[in-house]
Amino acid sequence: MASELYFRIFTTVAALPQDWDTIAEPNIFLSSRYLALLEKAPPKNMECFFIGLYKNGTLGGIALAQYIDLCSINPFGTKKNNWVKEYLFRRFSSNILIIGNNMLTGQNAFLLANTITIQEGLLLLKDVLDVIKGIYRKKRMKINLLAVKDFNESEFPDFESAGFKGYFRFCTQPNMIFSIKEKWASVDDYLTSINTKYRTQYNRARKKSHGVEKKKLTKEDIVIYRDRIYALYATVANNASFNTFLLPENHFEIFKESLKDDFLFYGYFIDNELAGFSTLIKNGPDMDTYFLGYDDRVQKEKMLYLNMLYDMVAYAIKKKFKHVILARSAMEIKSSVGAKAEEVYGIIKHTNPVLNLFMGKLFTYFDPKVEWKERNPFK
Numbered sequence: 001m002a003s004e005l006y007f008r009i010f011t012t013v014a015a016l017p018q019d020w021d022t023i024a025e026p027n028i029f030l031s032s033r034y035l036a037l038l039e040k041a042p043p044k045n046m047e048c049f050f051i052g053l054y055k056n057g058t059l060g061g062i063a064l065a066q067y068i069d070l071c072s073i074n075p076f077g078t079k080k081n082n083w084v085k086e087y088l089f090r091r092f093s094s095n096i097l098i099i100g101n102n103m104l105t106g107q108n109a110f111l112l113a114n115t116i117t118i119q120e121g122l123l124l125l126k127d128v129l130d131v132i133k134g135i136y137r138k139k140r141m142k143i144n145l146l147a148v149k150d151f152n153e154s155e156f157p158d159f160e161s162a163g164f165k166g167y168f169r170f171c172t173q174p175n176m177i178f179s180i181k182e183k184w185a186s187v188d189d190y191l192t193s194i195n196t197k198y199r200t201q202y203n204r205a206r207k208k209s210h211g212v213e214k215k216k217l218t219k220e221d222i223v224i225y226r227d228r229i230y231a232l233y234a235t236v237a238n239n240a241s242f243n244t245f246l247l248p249e250n251h252f253e254i255f256k257e258s259l260k261d262d263f264l265f266y267g268y269f270i271d272n273e274l275a276g277f278s279t280l281i282k283n284g285p286d287m288d289t290y291f292l293g294y295d296d297r298v299q300k301e302k303m304l305y306l307n308m309l310y311d312m313v314a315y316a317i318k319k320k321f322k323h324v325i326l327a328r329s330a331m332e333i334k335s336s337v338g339a340k341a342e343e344v345y346g347i348i349k350h351t352n353p354v355l356n357l358f359m360g361k362l363f364t365y366f367d368p369k370v371e372w373k374e375r376n377p378f379k
Helices: 020-024 032-040 083-092 118-138 187-193 196-208 219-224 226-239 251-262 296-302 304-318 331-337 359-366
Strands: 005-010 046-055 058-069 095-099 110-112 145-151 168-171 175-179 212-216 263-270 273-283 286-289 323-327 340-342 345-350
Touching (some): 005 118, 020 058, 020 110, 046 110, 046 118, 058 118, 110 118, 118 145, 168 359, 196 304, 212 304, 226 251, 226 273, 273 296, 273 304, 286 304, 304 323, 331 340
Parallel strands (some): 095 145
Antiparallel strands (some): 005 046, 058 110, 145 345, 168 345, 175 323, 212 263, 273 286
């Protein structure tokens, strides 16, 4: 007798099945607590769908889908760009539907119990994309791109055998991961393990940070500094070469409300004025970095970003985490601290069959390879 496979699409956390978090337990980014944040304070140009995967009437998998509208923001930030590239992108690639989390790096797309195989799960997720695409079609909104992300080499599943025909496998900037050695008991052990050049870098950065006071902020603090926090976040976001979303002003306070002690918000103050902030998320044995912001002038003078990285490493060592997930961007400075690059992959398809024939070239055109030099601080 054939197994019955089906899915259900939810748009509110209140509607999720009771056993959702039993499956989500290994990954906080698929937990109802985190999804509540996406429901209450998502990026302004994003809509989220929570997917239950069922086999024979029992929940056997969970997934996250996101619709992203790039016409409602300026994805190229404040930097000057080729107007032809901007026009082509907005005209042919501005409405995106993904299985995964576009706000994070790593496999936060789906989790399966042992009752559903990976192939069964993928077959359902392919149908999920078709159904959600149909939802937007009824609204007279055409989805341009379909995608599933992010997987490292060992995680990457056999999409083609599950019906994902015509998809292009892509690789963008790598996920930067800092691994913590078991023998490290404090940041002093880390400093002993790096060579003289990088100990000098550490000491110089710490000396430069004189006059900067680091404080752990509560939800109430985050509310008080909301406007300043958003201005600092926007400084970093607008300087990025490409953005697919912008956070709402209340995002961090809702995040703190949802995740409580699993979400850490640190403010960096100079003369009682907030000059920068960093955020961390506890995710089982790993600690994920989230968004940060800073005053550009202070960042250069005080080497603020590098000091934030050292603070993250020190905290993770002290609290016995296994890894610090530093995500994409700024790969060279992250590698100078000791992070290693892990290539991550996804699949993408243009819904226009003709344009999809050139998907590989189009992807390279819109997302050119970033050249950077890997550093190795360890002896």
